[in-house]
Amino acid sequence: MSKPVLATTSLAGCFGCHMSILDIDERILDLIELVEFNKSPVDDIKTFTKQCDIGLIEGGCCNSENVHVLKDFRKHCKILVSVGECAIMGGLPAMRNGIPIKECLREAYLTGPSVTANTEHIIPNDPELPMMLDKVYPCQEIVKIDYYLPGCPPRADLIWETLVALLRGTEINLPYEVIKFD
Numbered sequence: 001m002s003k004p005v006l007a008t009t010s011l012a013g014c015f016g017c018h019m020s021i022l023d024i025d026e027r028i029l030d031l032i033e034l035v036e037f038n039k040s041p042v043d044d045i046k047t048f049t050k051q052c053d054i055g056l057i058e059g060g061c062c063n064s065e066n067v068h069v070l071k072d073f074r075k076h077c078k079i080l081v082s083v084g085e086c087a088i089m090g091g092l093p094a095m096r097n098g099i100p101i102k103e104c105l106r107e108a109y110l111t112g113p114s115v116t117a118n119t120e121h122i123i124p125n126d127p128e129l130p131m132m133l134d135k136v137y138p139c140q141e142i143v144k145i146d147y148y149l150p151g152c153p154p155r156a157d158l159i160w161e162t163l164v165a166l167l168r169g170t171e172i173n174l175p176y177e178v179i180k181f182d
């Protein structure tokens with residue numbers, strides 16, 4: 001019998017949520033038995049090769065590429081899970097939301113105290129680069145999200161218990177201690 005298929009991605013995240021996935025430690029061996037991985041930084045598959053059962057999303061959307069990837073995940077995954085505060089509410093990167101994007105770029109590339117080598121005073125504008133969005137958006141403002149796992153990052157036990165319940169189609173029963181928001 002074929003295994004359920006799992007995909008994961010990091011949008012405007014720090015990969016800390018992926019580290020928390022790996023924090024399930026030796027249960028990673030059980031996970032490999034339970035699922036087949038598709039597009040994910042875990043296996044380095046870059047594009048979807050089939051429809052997936054579950055997609056885990058780390059990070060919100062701060063640029064056009066994030067939006068494209070998120071919509072692609074919604075198209076290819078039956079169940080989409082926002083993993084971590086960045087995916088759920090923008091997280092720390094959303095601290096820039098109160099500052100106009102032009103001002104953020106000027107500070108980062110032109111006037112900030114750590115800018116020393118940009119002698120030509122260029123704000124990167126190569127067409128290969130994704131466009132920055134006016135602010136950082138939580139995933140549910142772009143596509144429908146089915147489940148939310150809070151934390152920065154969420155505890156490995158929270159990710160594991162939720163994943164196993166979703167894979168087995170059983171009730172998600174989470175003890176209070178595994179849920180946190182920091």
Ligand code: SF4
Binds near residue numbers: 083092
């Ligand atoms: S929620 Fe925290 S750990 Fe996860 S991607 Fe955002 S900053 Fe990193």
